[in-house]
Amino acid sequence: ALYNSLAELPTNKTYDFVVVGGGTGGSVVATRLTENSNTSVLVLEAGPSNRGILNATVPFYGFYITTGTEIDWNYTTTAQPGFGGRSVISRAGHVLGGSSSVNGMIWVRGSVADWNHLANVSGDPGWGWDNIYTYYKKLEQYTPPSTGKDVSGEYDPSVHGTSGPLGISMPGVTEDTDARVINTTKEFPDEFPFVLDYNNPDTPIGMGWVQNTIRDGTRASAAYAYLTDSVLARSNLDVVVNTRVTKLTGSTNGTIDTAQVTNADGSVTSLKASKEIILSAGTISDTRILLNSGIGPASQIQNLKGVELVKDIPDVGQNLADHMIMPIIWRVNSTNTIDYYAQHPEAAQAALEQWQTNKTGRFASGEPFQAGFFRLNESDPEVQSMIQKYGDPATGPDSPHIEMVALNGNPSGVSAAGGYYFALACVNLVPYSRGNVTLNPSDPLGQPLVNPNYYDHPMDIFIVSQCMRMAIKFASGSAFKGYLEDNYVGLEGVIDSNGNINEDALYANARNITVAGDHQIATNIISPKGASTGVVDPDLKVKGINGLRIVDLSIFPHTPASHTESIVYAISERASDLIKQEYA
Numbered sequence: 001a002l003y004n005s006l007a008e009l010p011t012n013k014t015y016d017f018v019v020v021g022g023g024t025g026g027s028v029v030a031t032r033l034t035e036n037s038n039t040s041v042l043v044l045e046a047g048p049s050n051r052g053i054l055n056a057t058v059p060f061y062g063f064y065i066t067t068g069t070e071i072d073w074n075y076t077t078t079a080q081p082g083f084g085g086r087s088v089i090s091r092a093g094h095v096l097g098g099s100s101s102v103n104g105m106i107w108v109r110g111s112v113a114d115w116n117h118l119a120n121v122s123g124d125p126g127w128g129w130d131n132i133y134t135y136y137k138k139l140e141q142y143t144p145p146s147t148g149k150d151v152s153g154e155y156d157p158s159v160h161g162t163s164g165p166l167g168i169s170m171p172g173v174t175e176d177t178d179a180r181v182i183n184t185t186k187e188f189p190d191e192f193p194f195v196l197d198y199n200n201p202d203t204p205i206g207m208g209w210v211q212n213t214i215r216d217g218t219r220a221s222a223a224y225a226y227l228t229d230s231v232l233a234r235s236n237l238d239v240v241v242n243t244r245v246t247k248l249t250g251s252t253n254g255t256i257d258t259a260q261v262t263n264a265d266g267s268v269t270s271l272k273a274s275k276e277i278i279l280s281a282g283t284i285s286d287t288r289i290l291l292n293s294g295i296g297p298a299s300q301i302q303n304l305k306g307v308e309l310v311k312d313i314p315d316v317g318q319n320l321a322d323h324m325i326m327p328i329i330w331r332v333n334s335t336n337t338i339d340y341y342a343q344h345p346e347a348a349q350a351a352l353e354q355w356q357t358n359k360t361g362r363f364a365s366g367e368p369f370q371a372g373f374f375r376l377n378e379s380d381p382e383v384q385s386m387i388q389k390y391g392d393p394a395t396g397p398d399s400p401h402i403e404m405v406a407l408n409g410n411p412s413g414v415s416a417a418g419g420y421y422f423a424l425a426c427v428n429l430v431p432y433s434r435g436n437v438t439l440n441p442s443d444p445l446g447q448p449l450v451n452p453n454y455y456d457h458p459m460d461i462f463i464v465s466q467c468m469r470m471a472i473k474f475a476s477g478s479a480f481k482g483y484l485e486d487n488y489v490g491l492e493g494v495i496d497s498n499g500n501i502n503e504d505a506l507y508a509n510a511r512n513i514t515v516a517g518d519h520q521i522a523t524n525i526i527s528p529k530g531a532s533t534g535v536v537d538p539d540l541k542v543k544g545i546n547g548l549r550i551v552d553l554s555i556f557p558h559t560p561a562s563h564t565e566s567i568v569y570a571i572s573e574r575a576s577d578l579i580k581q582e583y584a
């Protein structure tokens with residue numbers, strides 16, 4: 001059942017597993033484990049239920065509307081030297097379904113090389129692509145858009161699953177910029193080849209149509225797709241929302257079996273698992289919980305007020321990485337962009353009403369509609385020399401370095417101020433920079449110190465600058481002539497009157513404007529059993545502790561050449577099988 005507070009939870013029940021965090025990973029693992037009616041699971045989620053929250057349900061809203069609301073943790077990074085000292089918002093869902101309830105819904109699976117790399121670094125071939133591909137096919141359910149738009153020629157059905165819980169769909173309406181973007185791939189086929197399906201493991205490179213975690217015109221979050229009414233009706237599953245876990249404890253040294261919740265009146269409620277605690281609170285929140293439980297680097301824990309060391313694991317909270325997004329935005333000669341809704345409340349209301357009536361119309365889709373995945377241009381001598389100096393940051397020779405996203409509007413959502421826009425957003429998929437999550441010693445339960453160290457490594461901003469050059473080329477296509485007016489954000493001082501690019505200005509814009517990718521990863525990295533580094537073993541159990549496993553994005557050791565919800569779904573599907581096998 002679903003309970004709105006701990007006070008509602010019956011007190012006479014016991015559970016095999018307590019899942020901390022009902023987010024992307026937690027929703028999957030709770031659903032899969034309770035397929036066995038002999039296994040009981042309690043999920044504790046800090047945020048509210050996703051049900052009835054339009055911001056977590058209407059696909060169009062996912063784009064920008066949830067920042068600053070109660071369904072996001074609204075973390076802020078520390079001042080980032082690579083960003084000219086700016087702090088940026090680092091978002092994560094604070095609602096059932098977690099970040100899958102607030103994200104951009106873009107479905108990109110992670111490259112073959114990324115998964116094979118995971119198999120190599122963990123020493124477990126089961127994390128390799130061949131096995132993970134079977135999980136993707138198991139969990140996906142490709143469905144046509146609710147609007148009835150014909151999407152043939154926009155993806156390759158043969159590489160997707162059709163009967164899993166997670167709905168995947170394509171943009172359901174046509175935008176003015178669709179043809180401009182697709183035509184540009186035809187005009188510049190060498191630099192920007194059209195790709196029918198970037199999720200085809202054999203052809204990840206190119207620009208094509210975005211696939212979304214949307215079903216029946218509705219956001220298909222992990223809560224919507226997995227924690228359905230019938231799953232929540234299972235007698236062996238209880239989910240409690242509005243319940244934040246502060247600490248994990250154990251009965252004997254070296255065993256963790258209890259999740260503690262500090263109630264509003266200061267009292268503590270302990271929730272016990274007879275088999276395991278499964279930590280699925282996400283990359284940033286995991287570290288706060290582990291450090292407050294005395295699990296992590298001894299050097300830090302010794303300084304934390306009121307916390308005693310339980311297990312010294314130096315890598316907890318280390319290795320934090322994130323993608324970063326550098327938007328380039330132009331004013332356009334059109335009002336037919338998503339900015340229109342920000343500036344015309346009556347149009348937004350009508351679109352919402354249409355969505356509420358039959359889940360169609362513009363609000364049944366997200367934004368963007370196209371994205372491209374590219375390698376650096378290895379015939380460019382500058383690229384060659386950077387790769388020679390620092391190595392190729394991609395996990396394999398066919399794995400992309402760069403993502404370029406095309407948006408029919410201003411991605412920051414501030415266009416209520418006026419104007420109509422087109423944007424190309426540049427993403428470095430393979431940053432070398434690593435940071436960490438630490439706590440304020442005098443307030444360990446307070447806001448964690450999130451430091452992704454953006455642009456710390458010289459290769460990282462170089463790759464973004466290469467993507468910016470690509471975006472300038474893309475926007476020079478004939479399809480954009482007369483459509484793009486002046487540059488609004490991203491290219492200040494970059495192009496001189498002769499059309500030459502000023503490298504210093506390119507870098508300065510990147511430092512001043514780039515924002516977080518919200519793909520925070522790697523604070524609990526996987527390593528082989530017995531390794532002296534890393535946080536979890538290949539079966540995702542925390543090293544040197546009994547009864548504690550981590551199932552979320554934090555275990556993945558590097559940023560994948562993709563978006564990250566797909567990584568979590570695959571990790572948690574396989575983790576569920578590993579857990580089921582262990583207790584069979």
Ligand SMILES: Cc1cc2nc3c(=O)[nH]c(=O)nc-3n(C[C@H](O)[C@H](O)[C@H](O)COP(=O)(O)OP(=O)(O)OC[C@H]3O[C@@H](n4cnc5c(N)ncnc54)[C@H](O)[C@@H]3O)c2cc1C
Pocket residue numbers: 020021022023024025026044045046047091092093094095096097098099100102103104105106107108243244245246280281282283285286289518519520551552553554563564565566568
């Ligand atoms: C704004 C945004 C846009 C994104 N866009 C995309 C995209 O388009 N495509 C894509 O693939 N990925 C995207 N991502 C990333 C992707 O959604 C995440 O990487 C992924 O969902 C993370 O899954 P997780 O299970 O690790 O954590 P989460 O899904 O974040 O789950 C963690 C859960 O734990 C809960 N929790 C945390 N602390 C506690 C506590 N102390 N007690 C109890 N519960 C707790 C949280 O409230 C949350 O529900 C985006 C993310 C954000 C934030």
